[in-house]
Amino acid sequence: MTDSEIMDLYQKRDEAAIRETQKKYQRYLMKIAMSILGDESDAEECLNDALLAAWNSAPADRPEHLSLYLGKIVRVKAIDRVRYNTRQKRQGTEYTVSVEELEEVFVDDRSPENALDDALLREALQNFLRKQSAEVRMLFLARYFYYRSLREAASLCGMSESKAKTILFRTRKKLRTFLKKEGFMP
Amino acid sequence: MKKDQLIDAIGKLDDTLFSEIEASMQSERTAVAGADTESRGVSKPRFKKRRFVLVALAAVMLIGGAAAFGAGGLSGLLKIGKTDDGGREQTTAEYIPFGDVRVDPSLITGRINDALAEMPERVRNAQPFDNVMPNAILRRFATIDDALGYVGYKNMVFPRLDYECVSVQTEGYGIAAAELDAAVREAAGLDSEAYVLSDVSIGVTQKYRSNPDYCFQTIAYLCTDYVKEAPVRIHMVLENAKTATDQKTVNGRTFTILRTNTTDLAEGHQLATSVFWQENDVLFCFHIVYNEECRDEAERVADEWMHSFP
Numbered sequence: 001m002t003d004s005e006i007m008d009l010y011q012k013r014d015e016a017a018i019r020e021t022q023k024k025y026q027r028y029l030m031k032i033a034m035s036i037l038g039d040e041s042d043a044e045e046c047l048n049d050a051l052l053a054a055w056n057s058a059p060a061d062r063p064e065h066l067s068l069y070l071g072k073i074v075r076v077k078a079i080d081r082v083r084y085n086t087r088q089k090r091q092g093t094e095y096t097v098s099v100e101e102l103e104e105v106f107v108d109d110r111s112p113e114n115a116l117d118d119a120l121l122r123e124a125l126q127n128f129l130r131k132q133s134a135e136v137r138m139l140f141l142a143r144y145f146y147y148r149s150l151r152e153a154a155s156l157c158g159m160s161e162s163k164a165k166t167i168l169f170r171t172r173k174k175l176r177t178f179l180k181k182e183g184f185m186p
Numbered sequence: 187m188k189k190d191q192l193i194d195a196i197g198k199l200d201d202t203l204f205s206e207i208e209a210s211m212q213s214e215r216t217a218v219a220g221a222d223t224e225s226r227g228v229s230k231p232r233f234k235k236r237r238f239v240l241v242a243l244a245a246v247m248l249i250g251g252a253a254a255f256g257a258g259g260l261s262g263l264l265k266i267g268k269t270d271d272g273g274r275e276q277t278t279a280e281y282i283p284f285g286d287v288r289v290d291p292s293l294i295t296g297r298i299n300d301a302l303a304e305m306p307e308r309v310r311n312a313q314p315f316d317n318v319m320p321n322a323i324l325r326r327f328a329t330i331d332d333a334l335g336y337v338g339y340k341n342m343v344f345p346r347l348d349y350e351c352v353s354v355q356t357e358g359y360g361i362a363a364a365e366l367d368a369a370v371r372e373a374a375g376l377d378s379e380a381y382v383l384s385d386v387s388i389g390v391t392q393k394y395r396s397n398p399d400y401c402f403q404t405i406a407y408l409c410t411d412y413v414k415e416a417p418v419r420i421h422m423v424l425e426n427a428k429t430a431t432d433q434k435t436v437n438g439r440t441f442t443i444l445r446t447n448t449t450d451l452a453e454g455h456q457l458a459t460s461v462f463w464q465e466n467d468v469l470f471c472f473h474i475v476y477n478e479e480c481r482d483e484a485e486r487v488a489d490e491w492m493h494s495f496p
Contacts, residue, residue: 063201064201065201065204065208067208068201068204068208072197072198075197076194076197079193079194079197083190118191118194118195118198121191121192121195122195122198122199125192125195125196125199126199126200126203129199129203130203134206137203137206137207138206138207141196141199141203141204141207142207144193144196145196145197145199145204145207146207156207158326158355159324159326160324
């Protein structure tokens with residue numbers, strides 16, 4: 001079934017939409033959830049939450065790319081779950097490893113006067129990524145959006161792990177400089 | 187700034203930023219070459235020695251038998267099988283050339299020899315969490331001529347196609363994984379099916395983009411091997427795949443064609459066509475992934491590759 005046909009089912013509030021979504025994207029979405037959560041039962045629950053969210057939001061949204069739309073929902077749900085889990089016990093997944101890498105980028109300044117507008121941050125981050133080469137952009141997203149392991153991310157981008165590691169290190173450093181320059185951190 | 191804000195911002199990035207990574211992930215799902223670890227869909231074809239083939243066959247229950255064609259004009263045998271990966275049924279496809287495709291190492295004259303010479307030292311010094319596999323050589327090149335020059339084997343020729351070239355790379359593997367320290371092997375994720383230094387496999391891969399959504403790859407492999415009875419093969423693992431084999435004769439060469447429909451993959455990545463040929467000690471493979479709407483285009487490009495053979 002095409003994405004468009006599945007979206008039609010969502011908009012008609014036909015529950016077959018969920019079945020068709022699972023049939024087509026279950027494995028892709030589970031991969032994202034598993035990369036973040038590292039636990040199959042958590043990932044399955046997260047996937048169910050994501051499908052429910054898609055069901056609830058689909059009448060308003062008609063995304064151009066259904067896979068990416070669903071992937072983003074799963075990512076949000078899985079991160080919510082891992083944040084909850086991490087409060088109780090630190091998890092050893094690609095998510096936590098990737099997040100530790102990203103910690104180089106920011107200073108955790110929680111003072112109210114430094115609270116920033118999420119939309120502006122998103123815009124700045126997009127501008128930053130648009131200025132990078134396709135190779136850098138791919139690698140950044142593979143590692144920090146999809147939470148692929150360094151090895152998988154390198155492979156996706158057709159490069160060696162050492163090269164990927166170097167590029168990511170430089171990119172995080174550049175991002176930190178960029179965000180400071182844009183006023184997102186002191 | 188709170189770290190969660192940055193993580194959330196990454197999650198809300200505009201879809202347009204994902205075009206390259208999404209294309210790469212589509213390719214990954216069914217890629218013939220690329221990731222060393224098996225991903226969804228098709229795994230990288232690898233050289234396997236006969237001893238590994240025999241081990242594999244012991245566990246493989248052939249379905250529908252082998253697609254053994256008549257020998258006239260064909261260069262190899264395509265075997266379709268089924269295997270069980272921890273309860274997950276998988277379809278396997280192996281292309282085993284009829285001829286002995288081993289290349290005399292002295293005929294490989296490119297700079298890859300320098301990297302091979304360094305390999306024993308790299309293996310000896312390998313640490314568990316090194317970022318580079320000590321028994322692999324991966325190089326990317328701007329042009330196919332540069333890649334072929336790096337290998338330096340005169341019979342490794344490449345059909346040239348007039349499409350946007352995305353990347354060119356060589357991969358070389360030597361040193362048996364078993365020779366590596368166990369901790370290094372585990373950290374690097376290397377299985378025991380690897381290569382000794384005298385048994386080097388070298389692949390040159392060129393990725394093209396035929397339209398904004400679909401890539402295809404052309405690959406040439408060779409293997410140096412002092413060990414007798416060690417033919418190379420291309421090995422693919424497909425999940426929930428329906429397969430159909432075919433052959434086509436172009437300019438006296440009878441190419442073996444494998445068409446697959448991997449029904450559990452997302453639309454746009456379900457159909458794939460692989461074409462195999464072996465000539466002058468080199469194993470050639472063409473691989474394209476597409477959806478139903480692009481079937482004609484994919485077939486046309488595959489046909490073009492067969493006609494472009496030098």
